[in-house]
Amino acid sequence: MKVGMIGLGAMGMGMARNVAKSGYLTGVYNRTVNKAQSLAEELNVKSYQEPEALAAEVSIILICVSADQDVLDMVTAITKTIKPGSVVVDMSTVSSATALKAAEMLSAYQVDFLDAPVSGGVEGAKNGALAMMVGGEPNILENVKPILASMAARIMHMGEIGAGQATKAVNQIMCAGINQAVTEALAFAQIQGLPMDKVIDVISGGASGNWFLQHRGLTMTNESFAPGFKLALHHKDLKICQAMADTQGVALPLADLTVTAYEQLMAEGYGDEDISALYRLKYHPSI
Secondary structure, three states: OOOEEOOOOOOHHHHHHHHEEEOOOEEEOOOOOOHHHHHHHOOOOOOOHHHHHHHHHOEEEOOOOOOOHHHHHHHHHHHHOOOOOEEEEOOOOOOOHHHHHHHHHOOOOOOOEEOOOEHHHHHHHHOOOOOEEEEEOHHHHHHHHHHHHHOEEEEEEEEEEHHHHHHHHHHHHHHHHHHHHHHHHHHHHOOOOOHHHHHHHHOOOOOOOOOHHHHHHHHHHHOOOOOOOEEEHHHHHHHHHHHHHHHOOOOOOOHHHHOOOOOHHOOOOOOOOOOHHHHHHOOOOOO
């Protein structure tokens, strides 16, 4: 199977390396040409100047880009050259409606589509330890699962096209609540003058322990916010969640609160920091 990767951001870069390590990767495309060329040289694969050039030479296309329109733009481009019987797997975080639209566009060219967003952050992408939630035909998933397994430790079929993105929306809403709880609790602990390394260690082993506390607790309390998951991207995802919820008449008060907080932080220039930068508002509420 010849595989091409479109999108080499913080997540896509790690994914591409793991696909290459498994021997499947043929080539890469990225809008920033130098980034694609540099990675292609590192991995000994081809760097494509245009997505349609990549689509003409592979049978499986992996997409990992930032926004809904980016996905649709890439799908539009590859339909110019993609071969019938190919498979497109979109690992971006977009709306279920966008996944359905992409699938419809590709179906006209006899191309199968899976929406397969991931969770696990930059660390998970680097280590091939992502969780992947997939919407689409089960038999198509089975055919490409060896490739996906090079990137993800857990691959779950969630239902029809769009179900993967709907599941990712659940994840993003939950991340908002966890972020709110952990940043607020640790700010409280720090104000109490407690030894933060011990607080994080003991609580991580108890009923309220969680991944975010373990991996971001010490960095946030040291006011270090190097991005694992950029705040501005989570804001984008939560806006998608809000739009999906609005169509069903569902309230998302924690997500709404987090969107408002992120917008305040983005206005202060912190959008490219990790989502744990929410700690800035908890520990320094005057920001």
